Amino acid sequence: MAKPKAENKSDLMEKIVSLCKRRGFVFPGSEIYGGLQGFYDFGPLGVEMKNNLKRLWWDWMTREHDNIVGIDGAIITNPKVWEASGHLKNFVDPLVECKKCHHRFKADDINAECPDCGGNLTEPKVFNILVPTQLGVIEEEKTSAYLRGEACQTIYLDYKSVLDTTRLKIPFGICQIGKAFRNEVTPGNFLFRQREFEQWDLQWFCRPEEMEKWFEYWKSERMAWYKSIFTHPENLGFYQHEKLAHYAKKAFDIEYTASPVGKEMEGIHWRGDWDLSRHAEFSGQDLSYADLETGEKFIPNIVETSGGVDRAFLFLLLDAYCEEKDPAKDGASRVVLKLNPKIAPYKIAVFPLLANKPELVKMAKDIYDSLKTQFMAAWDDRGNIGKRYYAQDEIGTPFCVTVDFDSLEDKKVTVRERDSMKQERVEINELAEYIKKQLN
Ligand code: ATP
Helix, strand or coil: CCCCCCCCHHHHHHHHHHHHHHHCCEEECCHHHCCCCCCEEECHHHHHHHHHHHHHHHHHHHCCCCCEEECCCCCECCCHHHHHCCHHHHHHCEEEEECCCCCEEEHHHCCCCCCCCCCCECCCEECCCCEEEEECCCHHHCEEEEECCCCCHHHHHHHHHHHHHCCCCCCEEEEEEEEEECCCCCCECCCCECCEEEEEEEEEEECHHHHHHHHHHHHHHHHHHHHHHCCCHHHEEEEECCCCCCCCCCEEEEEECCCCCCCEEEEEEEEECHHHHHHHHHHCCCCCEECCCCCCEECCEEEEEEEEHHHHHHHHHHHHEEEEEEHHHCCEEEEEECCCCCCCCCCEEEEECCCCCHHHHHHHHHHHHHHCCCCCEEECCCCCHHHHHHHHHCCCCCEEEEECHHHHHHCEEEEEECCCCCEEEEEHHHHHHHHHHHHC
């Protein structure tokens, strides 16, 4: 599908930020106090869309795969976790960050130039991206802890408990959606780089000799999933990392290649036995897996898929945004979010043709009341019908239903589809089935 584009990429980003605020998708955090950089609130439409997105991910992970279960871990863990994970090590290192690609380098290892992309570097600083906090109510007895810097650590901590309480056998997965916090040196670009954000992670536990097979499996599965929800799947691609962690054989990012800001949406990581071995060492616990059939005992290897919910949310909006001419209105232009209907905040909007005709309003209200228990539905009786259509197009509502004078006679309504703007007459008593069918 060719994408009618806003004039240029940064212009598109501005339009998305403004639409998000104007229509209640995303608000700047604590705005009445002047805001706080890197924090955002999801508004009435944003939270619906984000919940739809997370529900799709969750169902796909836990229902479409027999051997994946979920957890919801705590945001604050024993601080030793961050020693084991390696995150605390950076406390003692002065780091510089590239302002363009945001890669961080030890100041000692670097000349004036950034080796990755040639961007300018920040001044060297001793810093840690973990957000510290204090627990306890008595001033002198407070304990230091951290808000988790990545959601995945709780999966490693719970891996043994999950094994003990389920019948999972290797290979298996544990997934989680949860908040992460980072003291990013350069928060910005709207939802792309925040200090508080959400991640969806799968940790896939397998035999060491099967890592290659599972890595490739998850790489293609995750890409297929993203392709199934984006309006323009051709805008998704892989980026292969050249610099690898010492335990990794390979690493890929799933990117939204048309992004006006950074492109990374999800990392597919080869973590080997690094995480479980480290936590076994630091906790003194045995984190090996016992295969009862073969009698073997070993530390499982891990393939991780770790994605950003907020980045996916942003990229989906950028990808769905479209400005086009409406031939039915003499070429008037409309803004449409051509979102996948499964993700759109509202599935349907119901209108009476005229707000001052009680018989139309009553019939439309009855239809709205019967639909709203099955679908997220909007009601609108302001302005004229054309304006109502455009207002729904702009927030991605796939179907609008209008009750007119003919409806009183033939018990049919006009259903207008968002992208094609085609209108169809549908029997009122078949409406719910009709919409269900179209949404699937
Ligand atoms: P980046 O290189 O952009 O800083 P990262 O490689 O550090 O990201 P990971 O630690 O692999 O990111 O986290 C997994 C995912 O979490 C990323 O692919 C991204 O989608 C999301 N993410 C990471 N940092 C942020 C952030 N500051 N704001 C929003 N999402 C983020």
